[in-house]
Amino acid sequence: MATRAKRRRVAGPVGGDADPDPDPVAGFLSWCRRVGLELSPKVAVSRQGTVAGYGMVARESVQPGELLFAVPRAALLSQHTCSIGGLLEQERGALQSQSGWVPLLLALLHELQAPASPWSPYFAMWPELGRLEHPMFWPEEERRRLLQGTGVPEAVEKDLANIHTEYYSIVLPFMEAHPDLFSPRVRSLELYHQLVALVMAYSFQEPLEEEEDEKEPNSPLMVPAADILNHLANHNANLEYSPNCLRMVATQPIPKGHEIFNTYGQMANWQLIHMYGFVEPYPDNTDDTADIQMVTVREAALLGTKVEAERLLLYERWDFLCKLEMVGEEGAFVIGREEVLTEEELTTTLKVLCMPAEEFREFKDQDGWGDDKREEESLTVTNIPRLKASWRQLLRDSVLLTLQTYATDLKSEQDLLSNKEVYTKLSSREQQALQVRYGQKMILHQLLELTS
Numbered sequence: 001m002a003t004r005a006k007r008r009r010v011a012g013p014v015g016g017d018a019d020p021d022p023d024p025v026a027g028f029l030s031w032c033r034r035v036g037l038e039l040s041p042k043v044a045v046s047r048q049g050t051v052a053g054y055g056m057v058a059r060e061s062v063q064p065g066e067l068l069f070a071v072p073r074a075a076l077l078s079q080h081t082c083s084i085g086g087l088l089e090q091e092r093g094a095l096q097s098q099s100g101w102v103p104l105l106l107a108l109l110h111e112l113q114a115p116a117s118p119w120s121p122y123f124a125m126w127p128e129l130g131r132l133e134h135p136m137f138w139p140e141e142e143r144r145r146l147l148q149g150t151g152v153p154e155a156v157e158k159d160l161a162n163i164h165t166e167y168y169s170i171v172l173p174f175m176e177a178h179p180d181l182f183s184p185r186v187r188s189l190e191l192y193h194q195l196v197a198l199v200m201a202y203s204f205q206e207p208l209e210e211e212e213d214e215k216e217p218n219s220p221l222m223v224p225a226a227d228i229l230n231h232l233a234n235h236n237a238n239l240e241y242s243p244n245c246l247r248m249v250a251t252q253p254i255p256k257g258h259e260i261f262n263t264y265g266q267m268a269n270w271q272l273i274h275m276y277g278f279v280e281p282y283p284d285n286t287d288d289t290a291d292i293q294m295v296t297v298r299e300a301a302l303l304g305t306k307v308e309a310e311r312l313l314l315y316e317r318w319d320f321l322c323k324l325e326m327v328g329e330e331g332a333f334v335i336g337r338e339e340v341l342t343e344e345e346l347t348t349t350l351k352v353l354c355m356p357a358e359e360f361r362e363f364k365d366q367d368g369w370g371d372d373k374r375e376e377e378s379l380t381v382t383n384i385p386r387l388k389a390s391w392r393q394l395l396r397d398s399v400l401l402t403l404q405t406y407a408t409d410l411k412s413e414q415d416l417l418s419n420k421e422v423y424t425k426l427s428s429r430e431q432q433a434l435q436v437r438y439g440q441k442m443i444l445h446q447l448l449e450l451t452s
Contacts, residue, residue: 024124025054028224031121035075037225040068043260045228050259052278054125055230062254068237069225071246077111077119078221079103084110084181095174097166101199104220106174108195109186122224126202129194133277136160136197138429146433149406150270150440151291151332159196167192201276202227206241229262231272233280233287237262269436279435282417282442289341290443291332292402294349298327300397301353317352317360324348324368335381335443343379354390384450396451399444406437410445413438 025045032039039045042060049057062068074081079088088095088103095102111117135143136156144153167189175182203220204227226239226248236252237260254260264272268289269279279285298318305311321327326348333349334341348368355363384392403409416423416434423431 024121027121028125032075032225036072037075038070039225040066042066043068045225049257051230053127054228056225056228056260058254058256058258058260061256062250062260064250064252066250068248068250068260070248071223071225073245076221076223076246077107077122079107079219082107082111083114083117087178087181091174095170097170098162099166099196100217101196101220102166102170104199104203104222105192105195106171108199108222109171109175109191110181113183113186122222125224125228126198129191129198132194132197132201133428134197134201134275135273135277136193142429145407146429147270147273147436149402150433150436152270152274152436155274160193163193163196164189197277204239204246226262229260231264231267231276232261233263233267233285235261235263269439273432273436279432281435282439285439286337288439288443289334289336290402290440290447291334292398294327294331294333294345295329296401297333297349297353297394297398300394300401303397304394313357313360314353320364321349321352326352335447337443337446338381340379340381347379350387350391350394354388354394381446381450384447387451392451396448399447399451403441403444406441408437410438410441413441 029039029045031037040062042058042062044057044059045054046057047054049055056068079085082088084107088106092103095106111119112123117123135147135152136159138146143156147153171192172187175187199220199222202222204223205220206218208215208218223239223246226246229237229248236250236254236258237248238251239262240247240249248260248262250260264276266287267275267285268287269285270289270291272285273279280288282288298314301314302311305314318327326345331345332342333346340346352360352363379387384395387395413434416426417438423434426434
């Protein structure tokens with residue numbers, strides 16, 4: 001997770017009557033100096049020359065390795081640094097949830113309504129909460145119509161169910177138990193919903209050290225200045241974590257006047273629109289992927305069976321793949337433009353579902369062969385044509401079933417994208433959804449060509 005946002009607007013105080021600060025940047029920069037957040041003289045926070053709202057621009061040319069800014073840990077906003085950190089720590093057990101975000105969200109709810117919150121100049125740089133563009137704020141009909149087949153509507157439905165449960169079972173009871181810390185105006189499901197989207201889009205999660213891999217992930221935190229940077233797959237800066245501060249460092253030469261971009265990780269367009277409310281237009285997002293649901297491969301294999309005995313054997317093979325933890329009812333095989341991100345899972349699934357019955361019995365008796373018995377070369381997109389014919393056919397049938405889940409075909413998307421006059425008349429949501437669908441379908445159609 002990292003800073004996320006496309007459109008930025010000034011956020012007024014929650015439930016307050018005051019006008020937004022006419023120059024929030026000056027107030028924010030003054031706050032940065034007070035808290036020891038050092039910005040390089042070579043960078044500027046600006047709305048000019050950025051892809052979306054506020055961003056950071058190079059005032060002078062910057063070389064790789066140069067420090068752009070450093071954020072002291074005391075300036076981070078988290079469940080530990082907020083003014084109710086002691087209470088949140090004391091009540092930690094009661095605040096556990098599926099997301100793990102509740103303590104930070106309660107910290108934000110408290111600080112937003114606190115009249116003298118030290119974070120106010122930072123909040124003034126936030127987007128207007130009522131105008132976030134995540135698909136979770138779109139009408140359900142529009143979300144389904146525009147994003148059917150992409151995986152986004154299903155992800156949003158899970159989010160909304162979790163938000164509702166978390167709010168009414170944990171967050172609201174906690175706020176009601178501490179009315180002196182949470183004014184009635186922040187006890188709102190709508191505001192909680194907006195803050196979840198903001199945390200989804202703007203927060204960072206410090207990676208665990210290698211020796212800590214077994215630990216629970218670190219809680220999210222808000223990183224002022226770092227969350228001003230917009231995202232590109234081909235980014236030119238990266239956030240580094242050290243014991244005393246977080247440092248944004250240039251990773252490429254940045255010419256004077258160019259925008260500074262962070263990376264939010266390797267994000268497909270469906271993930272960008274789901275979590276951050278924007279996409280990278282085709283073909284810019286080199287990290288784009290298409291998913292083939294695991295159960296779709298099972299369905300394609302079932303369509304190839306002719307008698308009941310074959311169907312029963314197929315289910316036995318599937319159950320064995322489940323036991324090997326290669327597949328699951330809600331999992332997906334993830335295919336990029338050049339690589340198969342779920343290479344082991346897809347290779348094993350194609351092998352087990354396509355191998356002769358006797359070979360499967362032997363494979364099952366040995367609980368799956370170890371790496372020393374794997375004869376296949378690593379599965380990349382380019383070597384798909386060299387797969388066994390039965391594997392290619394099953395993969396092809398699975399791709400065809402996946403393409404049927406979309407409401408439109410590739411040609412209609414291409415016609416829209418190639419006609420500038422028509423494309424510019426589409427709403428922002430229609431354009432973004434089109435980019436998500438098109439990128440996925442291009443990958444799936446490439447698979448069709450490679451399996452033919």
